Each structure stands twice: as C-alpha cells, then as structure tokens.
Amino acid sequence: MRYYAIKNDIPESRRKFVVDNLITLKNDLGTKTPPKKTDKNLLIATWNIRDFDSNKFGYGYRLDESYFYIAQILSSFDLIAVQEVNKNLAGLSRLMYVLGEEWDYICTDVTEGPSGNGERMTFIYDTRRVSFKKIAGEIVLPKTSQIQGDVQFARSPFLVSFQSGWSKFSLCTVHIYYGADSGAQLERRKNEIAAIAKFLKKRADSDLENLIVLGDFNIIDRQHETMQALEKNGFEIPAVLKQKPESETATNVSKTKHYDQIGIRSKGKNFLLGDEANSAGAYDYYEHVFSNSDFSSYESIITAYLQKQIAELSQDMALETSDEKRNDYQKQITILQKTLATQDNLKKYYDDWRTFQMSDHLPMWAELMIDHSELYLKGLSM
Numbered sequence: 001m002r003y004y005a006i007k008n009d010i011p012e013s014r015r016k017f018v019v020d021n022l023i024t025l026k027n028d029l030g031t032k033t034p035p036k037k038t039d040k041n042l043l044i045a046t047w048n049i050r051d052f053d054s055n056k057f058g059y060g061y062r063l064d065e066s067y068f069y070i071a072q073i074l075s076s077f078d079l080i081a082v083q084e085v086n087k088n089l090a091g092l093s094r095l096m097y098v099l100g101e102e103w104d105y106i107c108t109d110v111t112e113g114p115s116g117n118g119e120r121m122t123f124i125y126d127t128r129r130v131s132f133k134k135i136a137g138e139i140v141l142p143k144t145s146q147i148q149g150d151v152q153f154a155r156s157p158f159l160v161s162f163q164s165g166w167s168k169f170s171l172c173t174v175h176i177y178y179g180a181d182s183g184a185q186l187e188r189r190k191n192e193i194a195a196i197a198k199f200l201k202k203r204a205d206s207d208l209e210n211l212i213v214l215g216d217f218n219i220i221d222r223q224h225e226t227m228q229a230l231e232k233n234g235f236e237i238p239a240v241l242k243q244k245p246e247s248e249t250a251t252n253v254s255k256t257k258h259y260d261q262i263g264i265r266s267k268g269k270n271f272l273l274g275d276e277a278n279s280a281g282a283y284d285y286y287e288h289v290f291s292n293s294d295f296s297s298y299e300s301i302i303t304a305y306l307q308k309q310i311a312e313l314s315q316d317m318a319l320e321t322s323d324e325k326r327n328d329y330q331k332q333i334t335i336l337q338k339t340l341a342t343q344d345n346l347k348k349y350y351d352d353w354r355t356f357q358m359s360d361h362l363p364m365w366a367e368l369m370i371d372h373s374e375l376y377l378k379g380l381s382m
Contacts, residue, residue, distance in 0.1 A: 001068075001075055002100050009064040017297060018065045022072050024288045029076040034278050034367045036078065041274065042130060042164040042370050045077040046173065046214040046260055047363035050355055052084050053091025054118070059356040060305050062091065066357040069289045071098040077365055078129040079162060081173035083216045085120040092122065102128050108138055108158050115154035121173050121215075123160055133161040139172065141195060153177070154188075157196055157215075165370030167271065169210040172200055178218045190229045193217055197233030197263070204234075204265040214262040216361065221258050222246060235263030238273050238366045240280040251282050251362045253355065260364045274367030282364045290354040295347055302346060302353060310336050 003022075010018050034041060049070065055061050074080055074095075085092055087110045096103060107122035125132070138156040154177035161170045176192045179185025196213065204211040213235055219226040222242070231237065241249050241262070251260040262280070264273065273279065290298075310333055317329035339345045 001071055002098055005098060006068065010068075014065065018068060021065075021289050022068060025069060025072045025285065028288055029073065029283065032278060032281065032283060033076050033365060034274060034276065036129070039165050040369070040371050042079065042167070042368045043077040043365055044079045044081075044171070044212065044214070044262070044368055045074075045363050045365035046081040046083075046216070046262060047074075048083040048175070048216040048260060048359060048361035050084055050359040050361065052082070052086055053094075054086040054088060055356075056118075057356065058309075059353050062357055063301070067094055067098050069285065069358065071095055073283065073285055073363060074124060075099060075103075075126075077363075078164070079123065079125040079171070080363070081171060081214050082122040082124055083119065083173065083175040084117075085122045087118045087120065089120075096124075099124070102126055104132075106132060106136055106160060108156065111153075111155045113154075115177060117155070119155055119175065121155070121158035121175065123158075123171065123173065125162070130162050130164040133163055133168070135161040135170075139196065139199065141199060153192055153196070157213075159200075164368070166372040166376070167210070167368060167370040169212060169271070169368075172196070172211065172213045172215075174213065174215040174217060176215075176217045181220065186226075189218055190226055193219075193226060193229040194233055197230050197235050201234035201265060204267065208267040210267055210271045211265040212262065213265075214260075214364075216259055217261050219258045219261055224258075227258065227261075230261065230263055235265050237261065237263060238280045240273070240275060240277065241364075241366070244281065249282050249364070251364055253286065253360055253362070255284070255362075260361060262364060262366050272369040272372075274369060276367075279367040280365060282362045284362055285358060286354075290358055295350050298350065298354075299343075299346060302350060303340065306336050306340050306349075310340075 006015065006018065033043060036043065051057060053062055085107060092105065096105060103124060104127050105122055105124045107120045110116060110118050110120055136159070138158055141152060155175045157172050157174045159170055159172040174196055177189050179188055200211050200213055203209060217226065217230065221227070247255050250256055250258055313329050313333050317326050320326045320329065339349050
C-alpha cells in the first residue's frame with residue numbers, strides 16, 4: 001500500500017486518528033485471516049462496496065481516509081470480487097492508487113436498464129500472487145436457459161480465469177436481483193440464483209473446470225430457499241463457513257443476513273480449500289473504523305456537509321420560478337434542518353452515512369490451497 005500518500009491526502013489534524021485506525025485494522029485482520037504463504041495459499045474474497053462511488057444517494061463522496069481503510073481491508077486478501085463499482089471509475093482509480101502498483105483490476109461495462117443500477121462487476125487482484133489468464137466475459141444465458149419471467153440477469157454475472165501456483169480456476173461474480181422478500185420479486189431472485197448455478201454447473205462438468213461463484217446473492221439465511229437455490233444446483237459452500245455460528249458469517253451490518261456467499265464446483269481432488277478456523281469468514285470492520293463510538297470524530301464533518309447542502313438548496317430555491325419545484329426544495333431543506341436539530345438525529349444520520357463511507361456489506365473470504373506438487377508427484381509414481 002502507498003501509506004506515504006497519507007502525508008498529502010490526510011490533514012495533519014486527523015493524521016494520528018487515521019494512522020491509529022489503519023494500524024488497528026492491519027493487526028486485527030492479521031489475527032482473523034490466514035497468513036499469506038508464498039506458493040502455498042491464495043485468499044479469495046467478495047465485497048459489495050456500497051455505491052462505489054457515485055453519491056447518487058446524496059450522502060456525499062467518500063472521505064480520503066475511507067479509501068485507506070478500504071484498501072487496508074482489501075490488501076489482506078489476494079483476489080477480490082467487488083460489486084457496485086460505479087460507471088465513473090474515479091473512485092476505483094483512487095483506490096487502486098492507494099493499494100499500490102502491484103495491484104490491478106478488470107471490470108465489466110455497466111449493465112444497462114433500471115435493474116442494472118449503473119454498476120460494474122470488478123475483480124481486484126495482487127499481481128504478485130495471482131495472474132489473469134486472459135479469459136473474461138459476461139454471462140449471457142442461452143434462450144433455453146433464460147430466467148422465467150425475465151430474459152437475462154438484472155446485472156450480468158462476470159466470469160474471469162486466473163491462476164495461482166498449481167491452481168487454475170475461473171471466478172464468476174454476481175450481484176443478484178433483490179426486489180423484496182416475498183412474492184414475484186423473491187421468485188425472480190431465486191430464479192436468478194438457480195439460473196447462474198445451473199449454467200456454471202453444466203460448464204464446470206463439461207469443461208472439467210474449477211469454478212468459484214461469489215458475490216452478493218441477496219441470500220437471507222443459511223436455511224432459506226435462496227440458499228437452497230445455490231446449493232441444490234451443484235455448488236458447495238466452504239465447510240469452514242458452514243461450521244461457524246451464523247452471526248460470524250452474516251454479511252450485513254447488523255449481522256442478520258447472509259447476502260454474500262462463496263460457492264465451489266471442483267473438477268477433482270487437487271482443488272482444495274483451507275480447513276482451519278480462519279480459512280473462511282466475514283470481517284466486521286465497524287468494530288474498528290466508523291464505529292458507534294467514533295461519532296464524535298465525524299460530527300463536525302457531517303454537520304458541515306449538511307449545512308453546505310442546505311445552503312446550496314436554498315440558493316437553488318431562490319432562483320427557482322416554479323412553485324412545485326420550490327416546494328420540493330423546501331421539503332429537502334426541512335429534512336436536513338431536522339437532522340441538524342438534535343444530536344440524536346445526527347447519530348441516526350451517522351449510522352447511514354458511514355455505510356456510504358465503507359459499505360452496508362461485510363467482506364467474506366475463503367482460503368484456497370494452491371500447492372499440489374506432492375499429489376502430482378505421487379500420481380507419477382503410480
């Protein structure tokens with residue numbers, strides 16, 4: 001990581017606070033995730049980084065320090081599937097700068113249409129640990145496999161081939177349609193999960209390919225039919241994840257949902273996952289950055305931002321001639337003024353605001369063992 005960029009990017013008044021947070025994150029991640037072992041293991045992860053980084057919800061762009069926290073988390077892994085990367089790649093470019101020149105990325109064009117949400121699917125990877133095998137593409141279902149009621153996915157899954165050590169594999173990242181927890185929208189969600197699992201299972205079996213599907217499946221819990229739609233169609237969840245308490249593998253902020261998952265379809269015994277307690281899990285960074293107790297450190301930043309919003313809206317309203325639009329401006333101003341009125345209201349705003357600094361999802365990882373040389377040598381002697 002380019003830690004030296006802190007000197008230019010972080011004001012001196014906040015520098016100690018940010019540095020202390022980074023050291024805490026680095027040390028804590030070191031206790032939660034496996035150590036990186038040259039030619040022995042690879043740490044794959046998935047993380048939906050909320051609205052990265054368009055400000056279409058009006059909470060403001062990420063602070064400079066947030067890029068360092070996100071980069072610190074990502075650097076604990078080797079190959080990360082990232083969802084909700086915005087059409088404008090300025091935020092991603094900034095993140096890659098902080099990560100350093102050893103890191104690279106590959107991403108899709110945006111998925112058009114209202115369900116596509118202007119998002120890109122992205123893989124970020126450490127070029128010292130994994131190599132891109134020059135094969136990449138968005139999944140388009142054949143006519144016979146199209147999703148019931150919908151021709152294609154809301155957001156096109158992205159499949160890329162990589163190699164690390166002895167292991168060759170393809171990763172497919174998804175961001176499954178959410179909609180609602182019941183009715184036709186839930187059916188569409190289940191159908192999307194089943195469709196991608198069936199499609200990839202057929203491909204893995206016919207091509208004898210190691211396939212990992214990972215991303216934001218919007219799965220509700222381990223027993224829910226959304227999870228069954230993945231598992232019944234041939235993909236296995238890493239055993240370490242299934243053995244842990246549900247609260248340790250939930251990936252929403254309140255740790256009640258299992259939206260994000262990693263599923264494996266392997267062609268043979270040489271494709272192995274780590275089996276230690278830290279070989280897979282979900283990481284709650286809110287214990288160390290943007291925590292509830294950190295509100296006072298951001299109160300003045302939030303207050304200044306809201307006051308700026310009110311001033312800009314007031315200026316626009318003064319120039320507006322339409323009574324309807326003036327009323328809309330006034331409604332927005334009133335909401336912001338109520339937020340500023342009490343500290344309790346500001347704290348509630350902070351709870352949402354911080355998810356646009358980091359995310360409303362937690363990253364999930366799994367350890368892949370990449371040294372199969374001994375098994376290969378034993379095979380030669382038979």
